Amino acid sequence: xxxxxxxxxxxxxxxxxxxxxxxxxxxxxxxxxxxxxxxxxxxxxxxxxxxxxxxxxxxxxxxxxxxxxxxxxxxxxxxxxxxxxxxxxxxxxxxxxxxxxxxxxxxxxxxxxxxxxxxxxxxxxxxxxxxxxxxxxxxxxxxxxxxxxxxxxxxxxxxxxxxxxxxxxxxxxxxxxxxxxxxxxxxxxxxxxxxxxxxxxxxxxxxxxxxxxxxxxxxxxxxxxxxxxxxxxxxxxxxxxxxxxxxxxxxxxxxxxxxxxxxxxxxxxxxxxxxxxxxxxxxxxxxxxxxxxxxxxxxxxxxxxxxxxxxxxxxxxxxxxxxxxxxxxxxxxxxxxxxxxxxxxxxxxxxxxxxxxxxxxxxxxx
Amino acid sequence: xxxxxxxxxxxxxxxxxxxxxxxxxxxxxxxxxxxxxxxxxxxxxxxxxxxxxxxxxxxxxxxxxxxxxxxxxxxxxxxxxxxxxxxxxxxxxxxxxxxxxxxxxxxxxxxxxxxxxxxxxxxxxxxxxxxxxxxxxxxxxxxxxxxxxxxxxxxxxxxxxxxxxxxxxxxxxxxxxxxxxxxxxxxxxxxxxxxxxxxxxxxxxxxxxxxxxxxxxxxxxxxxxxxxxxxxxxxxxxxxxxxxxxxxxxxxxxxxxxxxxxxxxxxxxxxxxxxxxxxxxxxxxxxxxxxxxxxxxxxxxxxxxxxxxxxxxxxxxxxxxxxxxxxxxxxxxxxxxxxxxxxxxxxxxxxxxxxxxxxxxxxxxx
Numbered sequence: 168x169x170x171x172x173x174x175x176x177x178x179x180x181x182x183x184x185x186x187x188x189x190x191x192x193x194x195x196x197x198x199x200x201x202x203x204x205x206x207x208x209x210x211x212x213x214x215x216x217x218x219x220x221x222x223x224x225x226x227x228x229x230x231x232x233x234x235x236x237x238x239x240x241x242x243x244x245x246x247x248x249x250x251x252x253x254x255x256x257x258x259x260x261x262x263x264x265x266x267x268x269x270x271x272x273x274x275x276x277x278x279x280x281x282x283x284x285x286x287x288x289x290x291x292x293x294x295x296x297x298x299x300x301x302x303x304x305x306x307x308x309x310x311x312x313x314x315x316x317x318x319x320x321x322x323x324x325x326x327x328x329x330x331x332x333x334x335x336x337x338x339x340x341x342x343x344x345x346x347x348x349x350x351x352x353x354x355x356x357x358x359x360x361x362x363x364x365x366x367x368x369x370x371x372x373x374x375x376x377x378x379x380x381x382x383x384x385x386x387x388x389x390x391x392x393x394x395x396x397x398x399x400x401x402x403x404x405x406x407x408x409x410x411x412x413x414x415x416x417x418x419x420x421x422x423x424x425x426x427x428x429x430x431x432x433x434x435x436x437x438x439x440x441x442x443x444x445x446x447x448x449x450x451x452x453x454x455x456x457x458x459x460x461x462x463x464x465x466x467x468x469x470x471x472x473x474x475x476x477x478x479x480x481x482x483x484x485x486x487x488x489x490x491x492x493x494x495x496x497x498x499x500x501x502x503x504x505x506x507x508x509x510x511x512x513x514x515x516x517x518x519x520x521x522x523x524x525x526x527x528x529x530x531x532x533x
Numbered sequence: 534x535x536x537x538x539x540x541x542x543x544x545x546x547x548x549x550x551x552x553x554x555x556x557x558x559x560x561x562x563x564x565x566x567x568x569x570x571x572x573x574x575x576x577x578x579x580x581x582x583x584x585x586x587x588x589x590x591x592x593x594x595x596x597x598x599x600x601x602x603x604x605x606x607x608x609x610x611x612x613x614x615x616x617x618x619x620x621x622x623x624x625x626x627x628x629x630x631x632x633x634x635x636x637x638x639x640x641x642x643x644x645x646x647x648x649x650x651x652x653x654x655x656x657x658x659x660x661x662x663x664x665x666x667x668x669x670x671x672x673x674x675x676x677x678x679x680x681x682x683x684x685x686x687x688x689x690x691x692x693x694x695x696x697x698x699x700x701x702x703x704x705x706x707x708x709x710x711x712x713x714x715x716x717x718x719x720x721x722x723x724x725x726x727x728x729x730x731x732x733x734x735x736x737x738x739x740x741x742x743x744x745x746x747x748x749x750x751x752x753x754x755x756x757x758x759x760x761x762x763x764x765x766x767x768x769x770x771x772x773x774x775x776x777x778x779x780x781x782x783x784x785x786x787x788x789x790x791x792x793x794x795x796x797x798x799x800x801x802x803x804x805x806x807x808x809x810x811x812x813x814x815x816x817x818x819x820x821x822x823x824x825x826x827x828x829x830x831x832x833x834x835x836x837x838x839x840x841x842x843x844x845x846x847x848x849x850x851x852x853x854x855x856x857x858x859x860x861x862x863x864x865x866x867x868x869x870x871x872x873x874x875x876x877x878x879x880x881x882x883x884x885x886x887x888x889x890x891x892x893x894x895x896x897x898x899x
Contacts (some may be wrong), residue, residue, distance in 0.1 A: 170538045170562055171541070174561045174573070174769075195537060195538065210659045248890075267672055292567065293567075294660035300633060301667020302671050420662075472543070
């Protein structure tokens with residue numbers, strides 16, 4: 168497909184940063200949680216090098232925070248995820264698949280225990296709010312559920328810690344991965360977490376006052392000039408190289424977490440009331456597909472998404488990109504496990520691709 | 534904002550018609566129910582005249598069909614909407630807001646009673662499936678809920694009946710508005726309903742076999758050549774002139790159906806088990822805002838969406854467009870009712886706009 172224009176309307180919601188994003192020269196968007204998500208400013212490749220070498224500021228307001236408050240908040244959250252959340256501490260983030268009664272993945276958010284009766288679900292692209300409200304209504308839980316007025320801003324890249332420290336102070340370097348501190352910006356405390364959708368390191372600032380969006384953006388750019396700060400967004404090349412999953416791309420509601428290699432986030436033996444656990448216990452080891460990496464030495468033209476071998480569809484290509492760093496063509500594909508058991512490679516477009524585990528291990532591959 | 538590129542991926546799902554849509558020269562898309570929706574092919578205005586004078590074929594696959602099957606299907610559907618569905622007949626479509634326990638609008642779909650235990654929810658842009666599954670799980674309803682493999686294709690415009698009759702036969706003209714017949718295409722029966730998101734007349738074909746998408750598309754174009762058939766999509770000019778609401782644009786989850794003028798679709802006195810009715814009964818007549826039309830004689834530049842008068846925000850502009858037919862600038866705005874009670878006009882950008890009821894009555898306006 169050639170480039171197409173995105174028709175923007177109120178339904179594809181703008182963010183408090185949108186004017187700055189536009190002024191920074193955004194060229195592409197996607198729509199994520201009914202909201203604009205900037206995808207690239209210069210080009211995917213130029214943005215990639217800036218992210219890996221310096222520091223970028225990303226408008227990730229579309230990571231909407233579904234806030235669940237009330238006496239039954241933890242009970243509802245636990246019902247929605249097969250990961251045991253009972254030991255989470257205040258301010259901690261937990262990556263956790265949300266799964267329905269069949270084990271299907273509804274979303275793969277970061278759960279944040281903001282206070283003992285106040286959980287935030289930092290969602291990927293599906294209306295988790297509606298699912299949570301349906302469950303709460305049906306089970307009669309005592310909770311309030313809302314999309315909070317929080318507008319996350321990510322600062323990502325090797326120089327992110329330096330930049331965020333300049334703006335938020337000396338407590339920043341002491342924040343551990345997926346932990347947060349409440350730090351003041353212009354007198355207003357807001358959550359700063361070491362997290363973000365890249366493997367280049369960085370932070371997410373959970374801005375809680377839309378009026379501070381432009382001042383914060385401007386200050387990050389003013390203080391980061393010598394660090395070569397640029398506007399950016401989740402980068403297709405970097406996230407595939409890093410094996411970061413994207414809900415809706417690499418997996419969706421029709422998949423279960425075993426197929427996606429999310430076994431570590433399922434507490435099969437935990438004594439918790441999670442609606443997906445019975446189904447997941449029955450599924451364990453019996454799932455038919457596995458998300459794998461494919462590595463080709465040259466660019467590959469997939470004909471559609473289905474990969475055919477032995478006269479049957481053996482894989483469904485979910486994401487793909489040329490890696491300028493490794494000079495390889497990388498794909499993520501949902502592959503039949505019976506094919507996987509007997510093959511370490513496959514042929515697409517006349518080129519042989521290696522089948523590898525995710526995340527990609529470039530020391531082994533190169 | 535200048536034109537931006539839409540970054541397309543698996544998450545912004547393609548449809549069985551996508552290759553034909555691309556070949557027809559689509560220039561813009563939006564993302565709707567996580568799926569590509571073509572917005573224009575030539576220009577909004579050229580597409581508008583083609584729609585109003587001839588006939589267009591629209592890929593509206595993004596009108597996903599959430600199918601609710603089982604003994605409790607009608608009970609669940611009724612719980613979700615304040616419209617009394619008990620008298621619906623098989624094959625009938627019912628426009629019906631879905632509302633939560635606070636009266637907030639979750640979606641404004643067309644409900645279709647496909648069979649006595651089989652309802653289709655032809656959804657606007659929100660994940661109704663998740664809400665329905667949450668409710669069904671919590672209440673313990675005996676239903677199956679799935680996004681059906683149905684790919685609606687709309688044929689719209691004054692020549693639509695002629696074109697659909699040529700392809701589906703002589704039973705087509707006898708189909709009444711929002712009624713359907715099961716008609717065969719290449720030996721396969723599929724639902725054909727007189728409906729669609731324009732006021733130019735037409736049909737929606739609920740294609741149930743993706744392999745027939747391209748043959749159907751091709752046949753409509755081959756048989757419609759003399760009717761000047763064109764590819765199109767929901768047209769911003771036409772839908773605003775016609776006062777057709779767009780969920781996410783003109784209203785969202787924060788609004789209730791009274792604010793949107795949907796009173797006719799709320800059966801306040803019905804003896805039905807609908808979760809929103811208690812809240813809606815309490816709200817009736819007490820809602821603070823009303824969706825109205827604004828009419829300006831010249832193009833208007835709104836500064837943002839908030840309209841200020843008497844030093845306060847009196848309206849939130851939701852949709853706007855220049856009407857080439859009426860030579861007026863039209864907007865739909867959510868307005869404070871106390872302002873509305875005392876004003877028949879307001880000033881924006883130095884220009885006076887009339888405040889009118891929706892849908893626009895151009896005989897009165899012009």
